Amino acid sequence: MGLRGEAAIVGIAELPALKLKDAQPAFTIDQYARLAQQVCADAGLEPTLVNGLVTHGIGESAMFAPATLSEYLGLPLDFGERVDLGGATAAGMVWRAAAAVELGICDAVLAVVPGSLAVPRSQRRPAVDPGWYGASSNNYGSPQAEFEIPYGNVGQNGPYAQIAQRYAAEFGYDPEATAAIAVAQRTNACAHPGAIFHGKPITTQDVLDSPMIADPIHMLEVVMRVHGGAGVLIVNADLAKRARNRPVWVKGFGEHVAFKTPTYADDLVRTPIARAADRAFTMAGLERTDVDMASIYDCYTITVLMSLEDAGFCAKGTGMSWVREHDLTFRGDFPVNTAGGQLSFGQAGMAGGMHHVVDGARQVMGRAGDAQVADCHTAFVTGNGGIMSEQVALLLQGE
Amino acid sequence: MNAPTTQPKPMPEPTPVSQPFWDALAEGRVLIQYSPSAGEYVFYPRTLAPRTLADDLEWREISGRGTVYTFTVADRPTAPPWVDAVPQLLAVVEWDEGPRVSTELVGVEPADIRIGMRVEPVFDRDPDSGTTLLRYRPDTTS
Numbered sequence: 001m002g003l004r005g006e007a008a009i010v011g012i013a014e015l016p017a018l019k020l021k022d023a024q025p026a027f028t029i030d031q032y033a034r035l036a037q038q039v040c041a042d043a044g045l046e047p048t049l050v051n052g053l054v055t056h057g058i059g060e061s062a063m064f065a066p067a068t069l070s071e072y073l074g075l076p077l078d079f080g081e082r083v084d085l086g087g088a089t090a091a092g093m094v095w096r097a098a099a100a101v102e103l104g105i106c107d108a109v110l111a112v113v114p115g116s117l118a119v120p121r122s123q124r125r126p127a128v129d130p131g132w133y134g135a136s137s138n139n140y141g142s143p144q145a146e147f148e149i150p151y152g153n154v155g156q157n158g159p160y161a162q163i164a165q166r167y168a169a170e171f172g173y174d175p176e177a178t179a180a181i182a183v184a185q186r187t188n189a190c191a192h193p194g195a196i197f198h199g200k201p202i203t204t205q206d207v208l209d210s211p212m213i214a215d216p217i218h219m220l221e222v223v224m225r226v227h228g229g230a231g232v233l234i235v236n237a238d239l240a241k242r243a244r245n246r247p248v249w250v251k252g253f254g255e256h257v258a259f260k261t262p263t264y265a266d267d268l269v270r271t272p273i274a275r276a277a278d279r280a281f282t283m284a285g286l287e288r289t290d291v292d293m294a295s296i297y298d299c300y301t302i303t304v305l306m307s308l309e310d311a312g313f314c315a316k317g318t319g320m321s322w323v324r325e326h327d328l329t330f331r332g333d334f335p336v337n338t339a340g341g342q343l344s345f346g347q348a349g350m351a352g353g354m355h356h357v358v359d360g361a362r363q364v365m366g367r368a369g370d371a372q373v374a375d376c377h378t379a380f381v382t383g384n385g386g387i388m389s390e391q392v393a394l395l396l397q398g399e
Numbered sequence: 400m401n402a403p404t405t406q407p408k409p410m411p412e413p414t415p416v417s418q419p420f421w422d423a424l425a426e427g428r429v430l431i432q433y434s435p436s437a438g439e440y441v442f443y444p445r446t447l448a449p450r451t452l453a454d455d456l457e458w459r460e461i462s463g464r465g466t467v468y469t470f471t472v473a474d475r476p477t478a479p480p481w482v483d484a485v486p487q488l489l490a491v492v493e494w495d496e497g498p499r500v501s502t503e504l505v506g507v508e509p510a511d512i513r514i515g516m517r518v519e520p521v522f523d524r525d526p527d528s529g530t531t532l533l534r535y536r537p538d539t540t541s
Contacts, residue, residue, distance in 0.1 A: 132478040138409065146411040147443045150532055151489070153501045154478045158489045161471035169469070169514040214473040214489075263491045263501045268469060 002283035007098035008240040008247035009361045009396065011043030011233035014339075014354075015115070017196035017346035023118035023227035028059040029072050031114030031229050036073060039233040044244035045108065050233075052079035052100055052109030054093040056350050059119055079106040085257070086135060086385025087297055089113070090230075090353035091392035094381075095253035097234040108239055112231030115351025135386060136261075148261055156299060157222065159262050159387040161214035164302040166268045171317035173216060177324050178301040179207035181336075182220050182343055184328035185298065189340025191330060191371035196226050196346035221301040221343070228348030230358050248361045248379075252284030252395040262387045270310060273382055273391040277311035280380075280393040288312050292376040293363050294334070295356035297384035297391075298341040307382055308336075311393065330371040338363060338371045353383045357394070364398045408480040410528040417444040419458050424531040427522045429463035431498065432456040442498035463520035464538060465494040472509045492518055492535050506536035 013035050026034075032055070040047045053075065055065045066080030079100045085092045090113055097109035121127060136144040136154050148154065167173065186202045189195035202220060210219040240247040254276030259265050281287065294313070298304045305319040313334070314322035328336040339345050339359045342352045360379030362368050368376075376398075383392040413421040420443075423430035432441040434448035436455050441448060448456055470490040476482045477489070488504040490512075504512060505521055517538035524531045 140412055141414050143443055145409075146414070146417060148501050149409050150411045150530075151501050151503050151534075152408075152473075152477050152481045152484070152487045153489055157475065158471055158473050158477050158487070161473070162469040162489065162491060165471055165514065166469035211474070213475050214471045214477075261501070263499050268491075 003095070003098055003102055003250060003252060005249045005251040005284070005397070006237050007101035007234055008237070008249045009094070009232045010235050010240050010243035010245055010247050011039035011045065012358045012361050012365070013038035013042055014194060014230040014358045015228040015348070016194035017226040017228050017348060019196070020118075020225065020227060023116050025118045025120045026116065027119055028114045029069060031116055032058065032069055032112050033073055035112045035114065035229050035231040036110050039110065039112065039231050042245070043233050043235070045233065045235070045239060045242065047075065049108045049239060050075050050110055051077055052097060052106035053077050054081045054083055054097055054109060054111045056083060056089045056113055077106070079109065085383065085390050085392065087299065087353045088255070088383030088385035088390050088392040089350060090357050091381055091383030091394050092255060094232065094234065094250060094357055094394055095255070095392070098250035101234060101236045108233060108235045110231065111234060113229060113351040113354045115229035115348025116227040117349060118227055144261060148263070153263070156387065157214040157217060160300045160302060161217045163262060163268055163306070163388060164216050167302065167306065168216065170269055172320065174320040174324070175208055175216060176204055177320040178221060178305060179204045179218070180323055181301040181304050181328065182207050184332070185337045185341040185344045187329045188338050188371055189344035192339040192345065192369070195340040195344055196224060197340065197344045217300055217302065223299050223342040223347035223352070226346030226348050228346065228351055230348065230351045230354035232354070232357055232361060245367070246365045246398050248364045248396045248398060250394065251286065251397045252280040252282070253393060254279030254283070255392045257390040259389045260386055262389065265389070269306065270316070271306055271388045271391065273307050273384070273393060274310040274312070276391050276393040280395050284395040284397070286378065286395055290378050291380045292335070292378050293338055293360065293373045294336050294380040295338070295359040295382070296336055296341070297353060297356055297382045298337055298343050299347070299384065301343070303384060303388065304336065306388070307384065311380070311382065330368070330373050335373045338368060338373060356381050356383065360394070360396050364396055406479045410525060410530045416446055420444050421530065423460070424522055424533055425524070429461050429520060429533065430458050431461060431496070433459045440494070440496040440498050442500055461494060461496050463494070463533070465492045465518060467491075467512065467514050467516050467518055468493040468499055469514055470504065470512050472512070488512065490535065500533065503534050504536065505534050
């Protein structure tokens, strides 16, 4: 069961993180086009080779996103797919693209995620209020509209703090340990020029002194929204030989979707990445000890900690001591989020998940510059959607 | 955010599926569904039982008592309607019958909240909409 490891990421693109006020407005179809152009150029492959496309959706059209993009880009598709997995979308795109390639239904697949909300505004139509419901739906009949939103259970901070509180009750909590994750990732961001916090190191005390947002989560343990965008090009083995970069083979994946709202999780502190990671490692025929770097979806520090535990890099309940015993920087014994992660690179909206795919692929390609991990051949990447409710694991490997 | 502090708090709108739950809250009772074939209580209200998809859900009254499964004290409002309502005491309560429910705690100091503490329902009627929300306070009988 599973992938043979015969589809590879051969082109990557990630726009530098920009502060919200600095972004040039562009439609999401134009953002997609520019990123598509970049991943093809990065791979050294002509865009006309593309015959597969994956998208999360586009701002200009509620439906028919693959067809609209196919038409706009002028690229007829043998595989057009839309993925709706929140922060796990990007990782979910990668395995779907790899599976389509291995099935032989297409040769080269764009998996691109625009990450800028700065779009041109119509002079004729009233601006649409983006609302404050975030990942919750206030539509009539939505469970969230009826049973969550009226109690103020909306947004991400509250539910993630609830997860952290439950974790604390079961296993204990060490604020300096979660802070250490933020500090290590900031160190990585300081070696990665595109990061929003490049050149701005922080200390554990800075994290602990930052305002409490939702107990026990501090401000510096929460992602900052930026503008950006990221994408990859996934191709078959024949095209991988022609590409410019070291192919990053998609060796294994796992996906598990468990719930929407954490109130209804079977077990709030044992997250879906456990099953997803087990399946990924089994598929790839790899061990945890084979991993040279991990890029872990990091909307909050607690997300990183629990993902490392549940993915099997340390025993359940030992993550707080484990992160203090290991060096998570790119120079360390267990490099995590070597481009800063979303905590320190910035979260470019839906492209935040693609940050981790690009981080892993960039390291395996050996193109991470000052933040390059020595002898990096195997990367473990996670995506996390909702409130640790839907997660995807990827194992990426150079030859 | 520049939203005015007067932004109204969103109220639930009962649906054909959930109406009995909200009607019961208005009467000071907690009515949730039970699937005899699965032997499980179910929340929130559905048409078919989750997991088995059995077409045998029936309404049963429960005490509404339970324990705090988890919580957080939100010092920053989770959304504009709550800018004047911090700290928000956001909690998940596990009913004695099994299912969990999202709620807010009232009548308790934030520092006194503990996971596992016993809580009892507070039937909180919103005079404007006529809707009764289900909030929780420390159990007065234990």
